[in-house]
Amino acid sequence: MNILVLNCGSSSLKYQLINMEDESVIAKGLVERIGIEGASLTHKPTGKDKFVLETSIPDHNVAVKLVLDALVDPAHGVIASTDEIGAIGHRVLHAGEKYKESCVVTEDVKKVIRECFDLGPLHNPANLIGIEAAEAAMPGKVNVAVWDTAFGGTMEPKAYLYAIPREYYEKYHIRRYGFHGTSHMFVSGETIKFAGLDKDQAKVIVCHLGNGASISASIGGKCVDTSMGLTPLEGLIMGTRSGDLDPAILEFLCNHENLSISEMLNILNKKSGILGMSGISSDFRDLLAEVGKGNKVACDTLEAYAYRVAKYIGSYVAAMNGVDAIAFTAGVGENNADIRRMVMNYFGYLGVKIDDAKNNGAHGETTLISSDDSKVKVVVLPTNEELAIARDTLALAK
Ligand code: ADP
Numbered sequence: 001m002n003i004l005v006l007n008c009g010s011s012s013l014k015y016q017l018i019n020m021e022d023e024s025v026i027a028k029g030l031v032e033r034i035g036i037e038g039a040s041l042t043h044k045p046t047g048k049d050k051f052v053l054e055t056s057i058p059d060h061n062v063a064v065k066l067v068l069d070a071l072v073d074p075a076h077g078v079i080a081s082t083d084e085i086g087a088i089g090h091r092v093l094h095a096g097e098k099y100k101e102s103c104v105v106t107e108d109v110k111k112v113i114r115e116c117f118d119l120g121p122l123h124n125p126a127n128l129i130g131i132e133a134a135e136a137a138m139p140g141k142v143n144v145a146v147w148d149t150a151f152g153g154t155m156e157p158k159a160y161l162y163a164i165p166r167e168y169y170e171k172y173h174i175r176r177y178g179f180h181g182t183s184h185m186f187v188s189g190e191t192i193k194f195a196g197l198d199k200d201q202a203k204v205i206v207c208h209l210g211n212g213a214s215i216s217a218s219i220g221g222k223c224v225d226t227s228m229g230l231t232p233l234e235g236l237i238m239g240t241r242s243g244d245l246d247p248a249i250l251e252f253l254c255n256h257e258n259l260s261i262s263e264m265l266n267i268l269n270k271k272s273g274i275l276g277m278s279g280i281s282s283d284f285r286d287l288l289a290e291v292g293k294g295n296k297v298a299c300d301t302l303e304a305y306a307y308r309v310a311k312y313i314g315s316y317v318a319a320m321n322g323v324d325a326i327a328f329t330a331g332v333g334e335n336n337a338d339i340r341r342m343v344m345n346y347f348g349y350l351g352v353k354i355d356d357a358k359n360n361g362a363h364g365e366t367t368l369i370s371s372d373d374s375k376v377k378v379v380v381l382p383t384n385e386e387l388a389i390a391r392d393t394l395a396l397a398k
Contacts, residue, residue, distance in 0.1 A: 001086030001397070002026065002079065003390040004071075006064070008090070008130030010122050011036055013063045016386040017071060017078060017085070020394045023387060027071060027078045031063040043070040051076040060126065064133040087142040088134045089393030091182065091385065092127040093149070094120035096173055100153030102392035105131055105143040113145070119173070119230070144393040151185045152178025154222040159319070162229075176234070178226035180208045183329065184216040186388035187381050191327040192221060194366055195377040203320040205313055208383065209339070210330030211239035211282065215309065217316035217323075225319050227312055233269060236312065237305045239282035242272035244308075277301040284332050284339075306339060310346035317350065325377040326352075334364045334382050344378060351375030 001021075007014040013031040018024070029043040039057035044050050051070060057063050071077055071085075079085070090105070094116040103109055113128045120127075131143055152160070160176040161169060168174045178184075188204045191197070197204070200220040207215050213236040216226040227235030227243075236243045250264050259267070267276075275282035278301040280290050290298035317323045327333075328340050337360045344354050353374040362369050362380040370378035 001394060002084055003393045003397075004085045004088045004134075005386045005389045005393070006067075006088060006090050006130050006134060007386075007389075008060055008126040010126045013060060013067065013130065015067050016390070018387065018390040020086075020390060023390070025386075028386075029067065029070065031057060031066065033057070034060060034063050041066050041070060043067075043076060045076050045078045048076055048078075060129040061133040061136060064130065064137050068137055082138055085138065085141065087144060087393050087397035088138065089144045089146055089389040090127060090131050090134070091389055092131075092145045092147050093123035093179070094177070095145075095147040095149050095153075096177075097153075097175075099145070099147055100150050102144055102146040102150065102389075102396060104396050105135075105145050109145050119177075142393075142397040144389075144396050146182055146389040146392050148179050148181045149177045151181030151216070151218075151223045152176065152226050155225060159225045174230055176226070176229040178214070178216065178223065179228040179232045180212065180214045180216075181223075181226075182385045182388045183208050183383040184214070184218070184223065184226065185221070186385065187327050187329045187383050188216070188218045189221050190366070190381055191325050191379055194379060194381065195325045195368070197324050197377075203322050203324045205316050205323055205326045207309055207313070207326065207328050207333050207343070208330045209236075209309070209328065209333035212241065213238045213243075213309075213330070213332070215312045215316070217320050219320060225316060233265075237277070237308050238273040239284075240270050240273045240275045242268045242276070274301050274305060277304065284336065288336070288338070302339075302342070306342035307346075309343045313343070313347070323350070323376055325379060327379045327381045329381055329383040334362075334380055337362065340369065340378075340380070347376070352378060354378060 003018050003020055005016045011034045016028040017026045019026050027045040031041045033039040034057050041053045068082055071079055072081055095112055096116045098112045113124050117124050134143055184206050187206045191204050192199050192202045204218050214228045217224045233241050254264050274287055278287055278298050280286055287298055291302055344352055353371040354369055355371040359369040364382055367380045369380055
């Protein structure tokens with residue numbers, strides 16, 4: 001069966017068509033600037049030339065239609081008709097506390113997505129539009145919602161409750177949810193398989209270090225704790241997000257800089273992290289180029305970044321009373337040996353030993369980078385959220 005995976009953002013739509021016989025990608029692409037001037041579709045059919053269409057794309061309905069047209073086009077298409085699409089899997093950001101597993105889209109699922117607009121204001125509305133556009137374009141096909149918050153759904157109250165008056169949890173569901181859940185689920189599961197660990201008992205820490213960054217602890221693939229909170233702002237230092245900070249800083253800076261809370265949150269989400277700390281860039285490659293030139297601010301930023309990751313790993317070792325494997329994934333985690341080395345250097349006391357040759361040689365491929373006598377297995381394991389969504393969709397569509 002072919003599964004179409006859709007990931008709708010507020011002005012974008014990413015897609016992949018995956019043949020689940022062998023889990024190969026038949027085509028993938030991106031619609032950008034939906035509802036904005038300069039919109040385009042970039043369609044990449046496997047084994048054929050890339051196709052780019054620049055045209056007016058007023059909304060997600062038009063975007064989904066253009067994607068389907070591209071998939072069945074005689075020249076750059078990959079299927080004869082949409083009958084060859086078995087089901088559609090949608091990445092949906094927030095399910096609140098309602099759904100803790102992927103599920104077939106029903107009216108109740110749509111209601112939950114709507115109820116969580118408040119908790120995922122940028123993503124949930126776009127996710128719902130994507131679902132409704134797919135339903136309209138391909139009536140009768142199974143649509144599946146795969147939630148980014150689902151993985152965090154197994155956390156216990158001690159991990160998800162904030163130390164604020166309980167009425168806020170009861171009234172507004174203010175708690176830690178965690179994000180990048182599909183990635184953490186996929187990478188923790190694949191790490192258990194790759195490292196040959198016990199599927200029910202393995203204690204795994206996944207460091208998802210991309211532009212957004214988060215870290216999770218899981219036992220037997222079930223999340224024990226994760227670093228993002230009510231929103232993706234909490235936790236690690238990211239490309240542009242601050243991660244953890246003293247909340248009193250907000251009031252101080254709002255007063256001194258004459259900013260509103262929304263303006264301050266915009267700064268914490270979009271102008272902080274390694275971009276804000278270094279003043280150089282949110283992109284790690286730019287930061288590392290400056291580190292290479294001996295730029296002190298860049299070096300301090302990088303040290304702070306690695307230190308934060310290490311502190312989270314340490315706390316998750318405590319939370320699980322041990323760790324069997326640590327996995328690095330996403331753009332930075334998959335590609336950057338120096339950062340992996342900097343983080344792992346904090347864990348000599350755990351008996352972690354990195355094989356430098358293996359670490360330096362690991363770029364975007366599943367690789368064991370710890371040495372044979374390391375007490376903890378350390379792996380590089382590329383994330384694949386689309387495949388994880390397609391697998392869940394297949395399981396539910398059958
Ligand atoms: P997202 O999906 O959150 O946008 P990615 O997982 O694609 O992010 O990660 C993007 C980050 O990965 C960028 O900061 C980029 O600089 C970094 N990155 C990609 N390749 C490398 C590399 N070879 N070395 C260091 N950082 C890299």
